[in-house]
Amino acid sequence: MKNANFENAGRGELNLSQPTHDALLISFSGSWKMGNALPPAEKVIEGMEASSTIRRIAFDTQNLTGWDSGLLAFLIKVIDQCSQRTLMVDKTGLPHGVQRLLALASAVPERAGARKETTQEPFLSRVGTATIELGRSLPEVLAFIGEAFMAFLKLFTGKARFQRQDLWVILQQTGVQALPIVSLISLLVGLILAFVGAVQLRMFGAQIYVADLVGIGMVRVLGAVMTGVIMAGRTGAAFAGELGTMQVNEEIDALRTLGIPPMEFLVLPRMLALMLMMPLLCLYADLMGLLGGLIVGVGMLNLNLMEYINETQSAVTLTNLWIGIFHGGVFGVLVALSGCLRGMQCGRSASAVGQATTSAVVTGIVCIVIATAIITLICEVLGI
Amino acid sequence: MNQPVPVPHIIVKDLTMAYGDFVLQRDMNFVVNRGDIFIIMGGSGCGKTTLMRHLVGLKEPARGQVFYGEVSFWESDKEEQERIMRQIGILYQSGALWSSMTLAENIALPLREYTDLNEAAIREIASLKLSLVGLKGFEDFYPSEISGGMRKRAGLARAMALDPEILFFDELSAGLDPISARLLDDLVLEIRESLGSTIVVVTHELASIFAIGNNSIYLDAEAKTIIARGNPRKLLEESQNPIVRRFLTRGEQKV
Numbered sequence: 215m216k217n218a219n220f221e222n223a224g225r226g227e228l229n230l231s232q233p234t235h236d237a238l239l240i241s242f243s244g245s246w247k248m249g250n251a252l253p254p255a256e257k258v259i260e261g262m263e264a265s266s267t268i269r270r271i272a273f274d275t276q277n278l279t280g281w282d283s284g285l286l287a288f289l290i291k292v293i294d295q296c297s298q299r300t301l302m303v304d305k306t307g308l309p310h311g312v313q314r315l316l317a318l319a320s321a322v323p324e325r326a327g328a329r330k331e332t333t334q335e336p337f338l339s340r341v342g343t344a345t346i347e348l349g350r351s352l353p354e355v356l357a358f359i360g361e362a363f364m365a366f367l368k369l370f371t372g373k374a375r376f377q378r379q380d381l382w383v384i385l386q387q388t389g390v391q392a393l394p395i396v397s398l399i400s401l402l403v404g405l406i407l408a409f410v411g412a413v414q415l416r417m418f419g420a421q422i423y424v425a426d427l428v429g430i431g432m433v434r435v436l437g438a439v440m441t442g443v444i445m446a447g448r449t450g451a452a453f454a455g456e457l458g459t460m461q462v463n464e465e466i467d468a469l470r471t472l473g474i475p476p477m478e479f480l481v482l483p484r485m486l487a488l489m490l491m492m493p494l495l496c497l498y499a500d501l502m503g504l505l506g507g508l509i510v511g512v513g514m515l516n517l518n519l520m521e522y523i524n525e526t527q528s529a530v531t532l533t534n535l536w537i538g539i540f541h542g543g544v545f546g547v548l549v550a551l552s553g554c555l556r557g558m559q560c561g562r563s564a565s566a567v568g569q570a571t572t573s574a575v576v577t578g579i580v581c582i583v584i585a586t587a588i589i590t591l592i593c594e595v596l597g598i
Numbered sequence: 599m600n601q602p603v604p605v606p607h608i609i610v611k612d613l614t615m616a617y618g619d620f621v622l623q624r625d626m627n628f629v630v631n632r633g634d635i636f637i638i639m640g641g642s643g644c645g646k647t648t649l650m651r652h653l654v655g656l657k658e659p660a661r662g663q664v665f666y667g668e669v670s671f672w673e674s675d676k677e678e679q680e681r682i683m684r685q686i687g688i689l690y691q692s693g694a695l696w697s698s699m700t701l702a703e704n705i706a707l708p709l710r711e712y713t714d715l716n717e718a719a720i721r722e723i724a725s726l727k728l729s730l731v732g733l734k735g736f737e738d739f740y741p742s743e744i745s746g747g748m749r750k751r752a753g754l755a756r757a758m759a760l761d762p763e764i765l766f767f768d769e770l771s772a773g774l775d776p777i778s779a780r781l782l783d784d785l786v787l788e789i790r791e792s793l794g795s796t797i798v799v800v801t802h803e804l805a806s807i808f809a810i811g812n813n814s815i816y817l818d819a820e821a822k823t824i825i826a827r828g829n830p831r832k833l834l835e836e837s838q839n840p841i842v843r844r845f846l847t848r849g850e851q852k853v
Contacts (some may be wrong), residue, residue, distance in 0.1 A: 248723065248761065249713040282761040287722040290729075311792035315730065318788055322732035330738040462697075562742045563697035 226284070228253040230261040236269040238262060240292070243277035246285035255291040262299065271296055273307035286315055358555050365475070365482045374478045381483040388449050389491040393498070395444055400432070400499035403440050404506020407431055412515055421515045425525035428507030434534045435541065437500040439586055442545035445492065446578030450553035453484050454574035457557025458567040466558070476558070485550040492546030493539045500538060533598055541589060545582050552577035604631035606667075607764065607796045608653065613662035615648055622648055624822050626662070628815050635790055635797045635810045637830060640817035641845065646800045647691070649817065650766055653798065655683050684712060687757035688766045693749040695741040701728060701752045702737035708759045727755040731785065747778040754782075758789070765789070767799045771806050783809045804848060808834070816842050 226246035231239045238261055246252060262268055271292070278285075289312070296303050305313050335343075368374040411427040457480060460466050469476045504526060511517045556574035560566050608630040615622040622645040630636045638646050651657040653664060655671060664671045666682045674682070695704050705724040709715060715723070721737075728734060731751040741749055750773075757765055770786065771779035783806055790797055801807060807814070807830045814833070816826040818841060826833055826842040834846045 248709070248715060248719075283723050283726060287719070287726050290726060291722070311794065314788060314792035318785075318792070319726060319729040319734075322729070322734060324729075324735040329735045563740065565698035 226250055226252045228257060230258065232265065232268070233272075235267050237272055238265075238268045238270070239272050239274055241274040241277070242285070243279075245280040246278065246288070247280055247282045248284040250284065252284055252288065255288055255295070258292050259295055262295065262301065268301065270302045270304060272304040275307055275309055275312075278309070281309065281312065285312065286319070289316060290319065354559070355555065358558070359551065361477045362481060362485060362551065362554075365477045366485075368478060369482060369486070374482055375474055376479050376483045381487060384483055384487040385491060387452070388445070388487050389494065392445065392448060392491075392495060395448065396441055396495055396499050397502050399444055400437060400440055400502040401506040403436060404428055404432055404503035405510055406506075407436070407503070408507040408510035409514075412510060416515070421511075421517060422521065422525055424507060424511050424515060424517075425522050426529035428511075429504060429526040429530040430534055432503030432507070433500045433530050433538045435538065435586065435590070437503050438496045438538050438541035438545060439582065440503075441492065441495050441499045441542060442549060442582040443579055445488070445495070445545070446549045446552070446575055446582060449488060450549045450574045450578040451571045453550065453553030454557040454560070454570045455567060457481075457554060458560030458570040461558065461560045462562050462564070462567060481554040481558070484554055485547065488550040489543060489546040492549075493542040496539055496542030496545075500535070537589075537593060537598070541586065544585050544589070548581040548585060549578045552581060604634075606630070606665075607632045607634070608798070609665040610653070611663045611665065613649075613652065613664065614660045615645055615652060615657075616660040621660070621822060623817055623824075626815075626817075626824055628824065628827060630796060630798060631813070632796055633790065633794055634813050635786065635799065637807050637811035637814035638798065638800045638817065639802055639807060639814055639830075639845070641802065641819060644817040644819040646802075646817060647768055650768055650798070650800050654686055654688055654766055655679060684760060685763045686766060687760065687762035687764070689750070689753045689757045689768065689770070691768045691772070693741065693746075693753035695749060695753055695756065697741050700738050700740055701733065701744075701755070704741070704752065705756050705759045708756070712760060723759070727758055728752070730758070730789075731755045732781075747774050747782075750774065750782065751785075754785070761793070762795065764796045764798065767797065767801075770799050770801050771803050772801070776805070779803065779806065780809075786810055802845075804846065807846075816845065 225244045227243045229241040229243070231241065233239050238258075240258060240261075244250075262271075289308070293303055293316070305316065308316075365374060408424050408428050411424045412421060415421055415423050415427070457466070460480070466476050466480070469479055507526075508519075508522055511522045512519050553574045556570045556577065560570040606629045610626055610628050613626040614624040615626075626649075638649055640646050648657065652659050658672060663673065666685075669678060669682065671679060671682055695701070696707070699707070702721065702724040705727050706720045709720045709723060713720075725734070725737060728736060731754050733748060733751055733755065736744065736748070736752075741752065744752070750770075754767075757767075767786070771782055774782065786797060786799070787810055789795060799806070799810070811830045814827065814830045815824045816833075817823075818825045820841075826837055826839055830846070833842060837843055837846070
């Protein structure tokens with residue numbers, strides 16, 4: 215019941231008076247709690263300025279029914295103003311607890327130079343800083359690639375230090391567990407490709423060439439690219455998140471101080487697993503894509519099943535298949551590299567882990583697209 | 599001096615804690631009075647932190663009840679539970695500051711959620727809380743930029759953000775140097791004196807236990823229940839239980 219009254223009171227009141235010509239008495243009444251309607255400290259400051267004879271501030275809290283940090287914050291502001299005006303503050307009128315807390319709040323002086331200055335940087339200087347940062351990050355990336363390469367050399371001489379069972383677990387995560395999503399996406403891409411092609415080719419009565427379009431398109435590039443994008447979003451992000459969280463929890467420092475290079479222990483098995491699994495997934499995606507094309511060809515274009523298969527066989531040469539699998543292997547390296555790189559670069563906060571994952575996916579996909587362009591160009595020049 | 603009549607604040611009745619089939623502690627009964635500094639002590643792995651999680655509403659008991667005043671926490675509806683939880687401030691073992699926010703923002707978040715103060719007032723209160731724990735001027739620092747002891751104190755400032763009636767401290771002084779630990783103990787005493795809060799501390803730091811505690815329970819992992827209770831200093835003098843004696847004397851008195 216008492217509590218209900220308190221909450222109903224809901225207001226803190228303030229009264230200023232001048233019992234003697236040099237003293238200002240601040241009388242508090244009502245409930246001075248956070249969230250209640252409290253008078254602003256400016257009212258007291260006005261009172262101080264109203265009379266030039268005031269040398270002393272005193273408090274009266276006999277009608278105060280309740281207080282919390284709301285009162286404290288108010289008092290600190292008033293006392294601050296008083297010390298600026300070299301007025302004496304008499305705290306004896308305040309409740310015992312308030313006096314102790316005020317003493318506690320001023321017990322540790324502000325450490326000089328601790329406060330950060332917030333300055334608005336001009337646009338051009340921000341652009342400049344970002345450019346310099348970009349230039350600085352390049353050697354970092356190169357160093358990472360170099361270290362990864364050294365780790366692989368160690369692997370071939372049998373000196374790399376990582377746990378074999380880790381590799382198996384990662385192989386499972388990056389391989390088998392990715393099959394459902396890879397099946398779905400590549401089947402649908404095969405279907406879409408066949409649909410789009412069918413609309414155009416039907417105009418020439420050349421429906422049968424849908425088999426060529428889907429076969430070469432999927433096997434040579436699209437199967438690998440789709441798998442690459444899926445794996446960048448799925449596994450690249452997972453790598454970055456995992457390594458980033460380990461960075462936050464100082465687990466990577468713990469490995470380093472034990473003399474276990476995180477490059478070999480964490481990055482190597484992940485890269486190895488993805489490099490082994492990507493070509494296989496890519497092969498599987500090709501198959502699912504062909505199946506998608508076949509469904510449209512036989513189901514919608516009324517092509518004969520055997521006819522479709524024969525056309526696909528004659529169109530898709532082994533060279534196309536090798537190029538597709540080569541794509542897959544390259545994407546595997548790129549996705550694993552970008553995932554692990556961003557994970558290892560991660561800062562030490564929860565949001566840094568988020569940034570690392572985002573950046574891993576973005577880097578992965580950008581790398582995949584650029585690599586595809588380069589490989590296609592090289593194939594064009596070499597005439598394969 | 600007249601002792602005020604103790605008013606029960608938290609009442610624990612027949613509480614049994616379990617993870618699945620594994621019973622951690624059973625049939626615990628104790629009362630935390632208003633204004634107490636109540637110590638939950640015991641060896642590692644006896645369920646101290648788990649007991650705290652039960653008290654603050656993070657984990658439902660396998661059996662038994664926790665009363666806040668007259669209200670049984672686990673039998674209340676969601677709204678009532680939230681109201682009770684808002685009167686509780688918790689300092690977690692490692693501070694548990696939100697790493698993507700500055701210290702001031704860490705303290706401001708509960709204020710922004712549960713009061714209708716304006717931004718300027720929130721900022722003032724956040725500065726006030728930081729100055730109470732001796733961190734004046736560190737408003738714009740991120741938790742990763744300050745030391746472990748400072749993080750603990752900042753965690754304390756956040757726990758006090760809403761002027762809670764009850765403060766829970768998990769491993770108050772673990773991982774701090776003796777002087778910082780002592781200062782933190784003094785701070786806790788000061789807060790109890792000035793704000794009149796009820797304070798529950800989970801710890802096994804003997805120095806702290808004797809310095810601040812005025813009531814305690816000892817959880818034993820073997821007996822799976824409370825085997826001693828009362829003022830820790832009195833326990834040291836009077837307890838006949840060999841396990842408690844060994845704990846309170848750092849194993850110097852052999853059984």
